[in-house]
Amino acid sequence: MPTNQERADICIIGAGPAGAVAATRLAEEGFRVVVLEQGDWPDYRKARGAHADFEINAGADWGWNPNTRKLPADYPINGTESDIDVVQYNAVGGGTVIFAAQWHRNLPSDFCVRTLDGVADDWPIAYEDLRPYYERVERAFGISGLAGDPAFPPGEGPPLPPVPMGRIGRRVAAAHNALGWHWWPGSNAIATRPYGALKPCVQRGTCLWGCADGAKGSADRTHWPRAVELGVRLITGARVRQIAVDARGLADGAVWIDREGREHITRADVIILAANGIGTPRLLLLSATRGHGEGLANASGMVGRRLMLHPFGVVTGLFSENMQSTQGPWGQHIYTLQFYETDARRGFVRGAKWGLQPTGGPVSATRDWPWGHANPVWGPSFHENVRARLGHSAMWGIVAEDLPEESNRVVLDPTLTDTDGIPAPKILYRVSENSTRLMDFHVARARESLEAAGAYKTFVAPQIRETGWHQLGTARMGMDRTTSVVDPWGRAHDVPNLYIMDGSIWPTSSGMNPTATICALALRCTEHMISERRTQRVPA
Template identity: 55%
Template sequence: LGKAGRKVAQAHNDLGWHWWPEPNAILSAPYDGRNPCVQRGVCTSGCGEGAKASTDLTHWPKAIGAGAKLITSARVRKITVNDQGLATGAIWVDPEGREFHQSAKVVILAANAIGTARLLLLSNNSMFPNGLANSSGLVGKRLMMHPFAVVTGWFDESLEGWQGQFGASITSYQFYETNPQHDFVRGAKWALSPVGGPLNHVLPMRAGTEVWGEQHHELMNRTFGKGATWAIFGEDLPEESNYIELDESLSDSSGIPSPKVHYKISQNSKRLMGFQVERAEESLRAAGASDVTTANLLRYSGWHLMGTAKMGDDPAKSVVNRFQRSHDVENLYIVDGSVFVTSSGVNPTATITALALRTADNIVKSRSLQAVPS
């Protein structure tokens, strides 16, 4: 847990609030040819040991070893279909602007809530005039992101925040569920991390501090290694007013129409996050913080992208079924966060991965029944 985790965990014990050790996809022992963490604390800059899990280490080497071909620097501009309404492959563009068609018996999208919706809308044709797999009209709709805030407690003693993995040490779901006494529904997950090394002390999210100029050295002497941050991920409600469409005037460097994002923080999210920030401040004060700084509803935090290709049993009310297969195109699957029906208030990666593995198993098990283009 580290010094920060132990200190805040004890405060939650005293308050009677929930806490639990937070799982991190970082090795503590050698595994599968990868080295364990050596406690450098620079995880966000890349892990030289390969201890931090990422698909280039955990999945792609095995896939390539099994015969998969990885094409990089490729922009897919359209999913192609035949007269029977089955996907036949994808048209992609290389950095020089040359177009290629990759044929396929099964097409799987994993471009997440913005990219997947964009590609489905780009793939419209006479059979699918409103976009591929969009008979429900829900492709691009119900975009969700996690409203995000950070609350940092500064302590008088060193917490050795530069040491160890730069990930969450403990988590709390104390205020995760709907409380009828509140003026909002749902809740949020909290994840506690040390502030980290020198560069992380001068990020703009450290609200209320002058990090450059004459104050810089004084700030570093006062705060370095002495901070602990609650990162707060609020549950975002699925609203059709938040959506993706194709931009009529803006294209990328390959000439492919760009996605246009319509998203507005709801009043429910604002009230929810205001409450969570106040409770996180209380948590850190109880742990002994002498100063607390907050940054609520950070604008650059839309990295958890969900919705826009809803999962469900009813083709009229959803885009894919429970195995993430399109209701409209029998050999088209979507294995990313766009299939989420709700956002929950937690990091989505583990759920995306679990669903993708489940879908892969189902594709293999049902391959003899799978409709494919001739």
């Protein structure tokens, strides 16, 4: 097969946020970097946020589920044996193109779950190890928020002021003050004033379907233009099917297929995987060889295991007053960590973060999201029900910590393939008893919150199926090579010039939106790679 160019120093697979952070930093140091991305640059001309037909026509190009979106860049995911459907976006910018932009650091307790609660594992690093990298990536992505949240250790806060709290934020914040519960202005990857390439948010509430206004800090805007300017070669439409290995067991390149079905190989001294918690284990399993019969970097048998998907629940309240919740940041107006830490009296361990969000326009008022399939709007009272919901509602989105279990995993499907004939991933995932109890508790408390804020009726949609945005844990990092895939710097124990820098390396999931920590980890691992470049083993 043809080698498409001269040998690179670094080949990165995946142009999402982790790949963007790594590529930009490496290019700043003068490395020759090639990035292979199976998607394309987002075409925001197709984003309909400023048009009346937005809710009707958002799904074709900006839908969350690759099994229904079926764009050329997508691969199918078999979720028939999973309680949650995986949600992802294959493009330059990756999941940040359609993420809700909620931006949160992990709390210190998230790094030592075994020590504190006697379950799962401690991370091989602590909050303080990541703190300076959190601060740097927050500046790079243009995060808006407010420093000083007493739930977090003191330190530098986001570079931009928070998004407006709006009527729903002020109302619920006042209720939490009366209850004595924590709340804080929302932290989001949403610009509130001009910042680098970002424009100020105009509050359309379309963050989840491509931000045509240029306010959301997605990696295609914050990082990739600069990375390309610095000399990174970003190849789109490149579907990687295998990592090549030399006779000494070192990664030697990436085999990929272009949109015309032609096969190429990009040779590089170091390979970085940044293909998310599904794509990364899939590629490692696809790269099985005589010396790596169970998959590349899988001597521990942990590749694909311990998948965590953050069960997600919603509680929505109806208010007599117009709460202006058809628009706003989506995103979050405020958040609460009142019930984030373990309390043994509750009958489960760990907790969840809640983010207060708008509920969308008239079409959104008729969908399962965020109302739940058990609360249909259709029937003789259809118009009355839509009027009651439209603009008069607010929702708490609940991100529940998911404990790692080896039975929850990613495997290769024996029959399902993508359009190039490459085996597709199959998800084996069941929500645990601990997660179920945790969600039941938090749903009940969120209902109390909205009722205290004056909601005359509440709807519960626990554990919505199409919410697997956060794919974590399938190539765990750790000190012990028999129970982990990579070391604390993201380097594979079995393949010393192979690195993983996405959410798959998380030992536990926290209860936070993960992009901040994924990016901070990627920056930390990249800086270590740079500092150790003279001792890095590479193919001959």
